[in-house]
Amino acid sequence: MSAPAQRPITREALVALDRADPLGGFRDRFALPPGVIYLDGNSLGALPAATPARLAEVLTREWGEGLIRSWNQHGWIDLPLRLGDKIARLTGAPPGSVIAADSTSVNLFKALSAALALRPERRVILSQPGNFPTDLYIAEGLARLLGRDHVLRLAEPEALDSSVAVLMLTQVDYRSGRLLDMAGLTAAAHAAGALVVWDLSHSAGVVPIDLAGSGADFAVGCGYKYLNGGPGAPGFLYVAPALHARLELPMTGWLGHAAPFAFEPTYRPAPGIARAAVGTPPILGLSALEVGLDLALAAPIAEIRAKSLRQTALFAQLVAQECDGLGLRILLEPERGSQVALAHPQAYPIMQALIASGVIGDVRAPDILRFGFAPLYVGFAEIWDAVQVLREVLRSGVWREARFQTRAAVT
């Protein structure tokens, strides 16, 4: 039996959804340029309207006037753990278990290294072949550095066995948007005697996450995607409190020392997650990240999730309705984060033509057009408008023009 025919979606229906949207008020708290439909918040979140003033204050008052006194007077030294606690609230982690620091790649190196140290008799890091490249590269490099025959095995989590020290997974696949079952896979890893490192880069801020409830051992994530911390914002690292006492981190910098300003000649780790700090924290980056975190914390995650699921489903339905026969393959994961992938052999020039028309998404090799839906600032009617632009780009063939063929360094 075929599914009952759906009534066509109209722009009016989407305008009505915008009017009733409980998150609609957040749009004005972002500074988006006019004429742009921004469907790439999964790659670089939009600028919060309050960030420029906050950064100006940090620059002129805290740095310019306060100078070095601001480490104490303006609490700069506490920022990594203070923001860590805000990220903990967003990810279902207890206070004192998250630090905002370094990049996701560096935090992954720290987490993986610490996890391997807790399973000294095992040699395998298990991850999925489609995991984000930096995650795989970091694991590869760490295995080589350790020089103890560690290997990175790329397979599905079903391949868990007694040789696996660490299962390293990304909760939402960067290309397909597929969402993994954090609690179930963590339990499976633990049953096999392995630890788990979760990468929350494409899920933090947009998917309800329960780090404590799922029993995750380690997690890392990104500050510049759905957390809107700005380009190159610090990432974060979570370590389950039960592991803190035995936690051995590979980079023993002075700010992870128990008493950095005692200037002792030998390393003594700070208690808890504080030992995961390495060097001096980037205050400008952390200050911008805090504005993004405060916005994310102001919106109920259940509403963000409901809107995200609705928007991704509507986008896929609309593409099917409006772009039928135009060569797109819709890859909508039933269990997904907040993005939709459309496959087309000419993904790159098509995306360049879309961007030239004000619809910003991105491409992921070889053939994926990727559209992210950040529920705090993407409206429903914009989804209609974006799909009309997509249809026109495909129908007219404008993407064939030479100006859309040249590949830039960042796609």
Ligand SMILES: *Cc1c(COP(=O)(O)O)cnc(C)c1O
């Ligand atoms: C975005 C992303 C990263 C980014 O790592 P950086 O160190 O910030 O460049 C890492 N892992 C995943 C899964 C990502 O999506």
